[in-house]
Amino acid sequence: MAGLAASFGSGAMTNSIEDIATHAAVYLVIGSNTTEQHPVIGFRIRQAVKQRGAKLVVADPRRIDLVDFATLHLRHRSGTDIPLLNGLMHLILRAGLEDRPFIAERTEGFESFRAVIEQYPPERTSGITGVPADQLQAAAMLLGTNKPGAVIWAMGITQHITGVRNVMSLANLQMLLGNIGIPGGGVNPLRGQNNVQGACDMGGLPDVYPGYQKVTVEESRRKYEEAWGAALPTGAGRTVTELIPDVLEDKTRALYILGEDPVMSEPDTNHVRKCLDKVDFLVLQEIFPSETAPYADVLLPGASFAEKSGSFTNTERRVQMVQQALDPPGEARPDWLIISALARRILAEGRQPSREGKHAGWDYHSTAEIMNEIAALTPSYAGISHDRLKSGDSPQWPVKDPGHPGTPILHVGRFTRGLGRFTPLDHIPAAELPDDEFPMVLSTGRVLYHWHGGGISRRAKGLLEAYPKALIEISPDAAARLQLGNHERVRVLSRRGSIEAEAWVTDRVPPGMVYANFHFPEASANELTIAALDPVCKIPEYKVCAVRVEKADKDVSGG
Amino acid sequence: MAAVSLKIDGKTVETAPGRSVMQAARDAGIGIPALCDHPALPPEGACRICLVEIEGQRAPQPACTFQVSAGLVVQTRSPHVVAARKLVLELLLSDHPLDCLTCESTGSCLLQDLAYEYDVKGDRWRGRHHDYPVDSSNPFIQVDRNKCIVCRRCVRACNSINGVEAISIFHRGFNASIGFGADGPMQDSPCEFCGSCVAVCPTGALRPKLAIGKGRPWQVKKVDTICSYCGVGCKLTLHVRDNRIIGADGAWDGPVNRGWTCVKGRFGHDYVRHPDRLTKPRVRHYLLHGGKKRRDGTGWDWVETDWDTALEVAARGLCQIRGKYGxxxxxxxxxxxxxxxxxxxxxxxxxxxxxxxxxxxxxxx
Structure with missing residues (x-):
């Protein structure tokens, strides 16, 4: 999101799902396994291709299922997104297919950007990415001659040390083609979790208050100090990928974790375990005894989504009503009640709000009341209330007041920051590339039947039955070299750990790559992944690390 | 384009050109019964239940595929079409198990509703019966071809909504039936188990396995909410009975999903009542009774406690750390x-x- 913020002034999906499904003439899907990770958007892309002949360019090292419907599949090497995009933009410029009026009126920085793009002719691009020059040419023509075009991506773009730069590169492409601020266009990052957009919107980030108001901007801080009646810290905080490793530096002493399972979701699991083992005090609020639970000192039973009412914000910034269907089991409680009760007790131990603030208190009677406080302090949610959501409305933010209809498309006529900024971007190789000792690339992700660390989906009967154990995708060439048969056990080792699981011999992965998921604790890809971070947004490079693959002996198969 | 005016059952109806008689009637609040037609799917014209009389047409016409034109005069309930519908229903029931007492679809079966409405008991012709084995071999969907009326709703949902084209009709005539992939089990086909086929199946041919035996439609409370899996934000209708989720459907008014959803949304929410759920607050033994924080061979030493104690311990622990280290x-x-x-x-x-x-x-x- 930091990449879009730099290019456009704010970072979120610019268009709505309905809009890109209905209006895009061409799609570039890059680093998104859409049909498995956002299946209903996957449906819509397949419908667009089949029913109205939309063009589809899929750029992905893996032959994901969506490729079956693609006009063209660019199978670039992992970690070469920027050279690939630069190469495509080179050919778009060479053919004169750029949108000159858009570039002149709405952007800045074009000349220095063009200077870098000139260094990526097809021969060089091909060499870096492994994509044949004729495919580069065909892709550039598809993107350059079909308007409007929508770019869709997910973690395949962002989970690199160059994650922020990759996003800026896609912003460059869409500005070059004039595909911003129009129906059927836009830059469309698909957010993973049901409410990851909402958690970001609500100030669940170390540098911003709700609505992306910077903690380092005095005016914002004053506003919240006044509302909450307390002096607030001035500098940005640390990210999750810093907070946990910092335990070993004695910089992090205690953690309060709500509904997250760092042992499964963080890179380099061994290191995470070491950190959690050492932390002085860990309060965990969860619905299941997760893989993180053994490290907790206090375990508070929370409520599932079906046991409380409130709102989620989806990937297209749409705020929707979540309604309670069940009572929580046993003594489990809705999380908002637990958080408020804990807050009141901590305040009782000291650090009372120093001044009388209008929203200083913690005596909430409903989540509707909390939403009113959010609306009062968050300009992009100013027009949201539970009454409005319950009446059937589900507006997309910004929603500036109760009468404002919401904003289906961002940056119409003007970018949030005024002019859109072209950023010159060069190729930076991944942090850990294959070598003699670890000659293959590991890429990681999720599968259709499971969800993230698997704590939920492994407890859904049908989903577990459909995909009961970890599978490691390996290409027929590599499997033949190891004399490894389909469904035989394979061991994958990196500098950080090793896992054993069943092999799925498939040409979904290119010859030099293995692909693993992190849904099963007994063989989680994150035992292997590297905690190399993007320098700006601190996202880990889950999509590339170096591994060695061995055939595992049957008699030592552990899991 | 200019609106088209036609008469349905004596009522003047205005509609857009290109609409079918079925759509025009539905817009005007006139229900024409149908088995194969579904508002969210392209028309098929397979079941012959929606036959209507149209002035100037020699035979009754299917309302779902007959396009409106100016001045059309349509009868949806004339004795002639009612008799035709009864005949179609009698033929359908002649090769349909009459096990409504135990059928999973009772109360949500269009065939049952129509048989009731048209007083068709299924005893007019007793000819050959199919006896297909019920296929429960995949985790999500039970397939009972004996109850399939070959309306092709599932085929169209798979083709035009999901897009993978996992379902098609195999064989012809009396032996026509749905099949998956190259007529193998569902799990060996391109099926992604989104369950769109289940959502539109008008009979008990395709049923969600997780809901079988869990409750009749009139025993189920329906609650609209948002899915707990990915960021798409499908609006779901949860089916709840005895404080359990026994099923889920995509909500037809969902702004993102418009009634459809994926395998996780439709079949993945039983986790909320998994026996692993945490139901009581716990704290480590050392926090209540002193001693060193330790991890022994049997795992960490948890003590179940009440909320007051757990919150007190949590607040105190965090405050102590803040006091000591900031x-x-x-x-x-x-x-x-x-x-x-x-x-x-x-x-x-x-x-x-x-x-x-x-x-x-x-x-x-």
Whole structure:
């Protein structure tokens, strides 16, 4: 999101799902396994291709299922997104297919950007990415001659040390083609979790208050100090990928974790375990005894989504009503009640709000009341209330007041920051590339039947039955070299750990790559992944690390 | 384009050109019965239940595929079409199990509703019966071809909604039936188990396995909410009985999903009543009874406790750390699975109550 913020002034999906499904003439899907990770958007892309002949360019090292419907599949090497995009933009410029009026009126920085793009002719691009020059040419023509075009991506773009730069590169492409601020266009990052957009919107980030108001901007801080009646810290905080490793530096002493399972979701699991083992005090609020639970000192039973009412914000910034269907089991409680009760007790131990603030208190009677406080302090949610959501409305933010209809498309006529900024971007190789000792690339992700660390989906009967154990995708060439048969056990080792699981011999992965998921604790890809971070947004490079693959002996198969 | 005016059952109806008689009637609040037609799917003209009389046409016409034109005069309930519908129903029931007493679809079966409405008992012709084995070999969907009326709703949902084309009709005539992939089991076909076929099946041919035996439609409470899996945000209707989720459908008025959803949304929410659920607060033994924080061979030593004690212990522990090492030694992780309102509170707790900007969640992971 930091990449879009730099290019456009704010970072979120610019268009709505309905809009890109209905209006895009061409799609570039890059680093998104859409049909498995956002299946209903996957449906819509397949419908667009089949029913109205939309063009589809899929750029992905893996032959994901969506490729079956693609006009063209660019199978670039992992970690070469920027050279690939630069190469495509080179050919778009060479053919004169750029949108000159858009570039002149709405952007800045074009000349220095063009200077870098000139260094990526097809021969060089091909060499870096492994994509044949004729495919580069065909892709550039598809993107350059079909308007409007929508770019869709997910973690395949962002989970690199160059994650922020990759996003800026896609912003460059869409500005070059004039595909911003129009129906059927836009830059469309698909957010993973049901409410990851909402958690970001609500100030669940170390540098911003709700609505992306910077903690380092005095005016914002004053506003919240006044509302909450307390002096607030001035500098940005640390990210999750810093907070946990910092335990070993004695910089992090205690953690309060709500509904997250760092042992499964963080890179380099061994290191995470070491950190959690050492932390002085860990309060965990969860619905299941997760893989993180053994490290907790206090375990508070929370409520599932079906046991409380409130709102989620989806990937297209749409705020929707979540309604309670069940009572929580046993003594489990809705999380908002637990958080408020804990807050009141901590305040009782000291650090009372120093001044009388209008929203200083913690005596909430409903989540509707909390939403009113959010609306009062968050300009992009100013027009949201539970009454409005319950009446059937589900507006997309910004929603500036109760009468404002919401904003289906961002940056119409003007970018949030005024002019859109072209950023010159060069190729930076991944942090850990294959070598003699670890000659293959590991890429990681999720599968259709499971969800993230698997704590939920492994407890859904049908989903577990459909995909009961970890599978490691390996290409027929590599499997033949190891004399490894389909469904035989394979061991994958990196500098950080090793896992054993069943092999799925498939040409979904290119010859030099293995692909693993992190849904099963007994063989989680994150035992292997590297905690190399993007320098700006601190996202880990889950999509590339170096591994060695061995055939595992049957008699030592552990899991 | 100019509106088209026609008469349906004596009522003047205005509609757009290109609409079918079925759509025009539906817009005007006139229900024409149908088995194969579904408002969210392209028309098929397979079941012959929606036959209507149209002035100037020699034979009754299917309302779902007959396009409107100016001046059309349509009868949807004339004795002639009612007799034709009864005949179609009698033929359908002549090769249909009459096990409504135990059939999973009772109460949500269009065939049952029509047989009731048209007083068709299924005893007019007793000819040959199919006896297909019921296929329960996949985790999600029970397939009972004996109950299939070959309306092709599932075929169209798979083709035009999901897009993978896993379902088609195999064989012809009396032996025509649905099949998957190259007529093998569902799980060996391109099927992604989104269950769109189940959602539109008008009979008991395709049923969600997880709901079997769990409740009749009139025993089920329906609650609209948003899915707990991915960021698409499908609006779901949860089916609830005895404080359990026994099923889920995509909500037809969902702005993103318009009635459809995926395998996780439709079949993945039984986790909320998994026996592993945490139901009582727990704290470590050392926190209540002193001694060193330790991890012995049997695992950590948990003590189940009441909420007051657990919250007291949690608050005290965090305050002690803050007192000793400062607020920035504490990290707060909120949750991309929790509500906006809860995430807002976590942000307020970190900043106002604890006094640190160390708050984050798994957006990066």
């Amino acid at each position: 607020a920035d030694s504490i990290g707060v992780l909120c949750s991309a699975k929790c509500l906006n309102e809860e995430n807002y509170l976590m942000n307020k707790l970190a900043r106002q109550v604890i006094g640190t900007n160390n708050i984050d969640h798994c957006a990066r992971l």
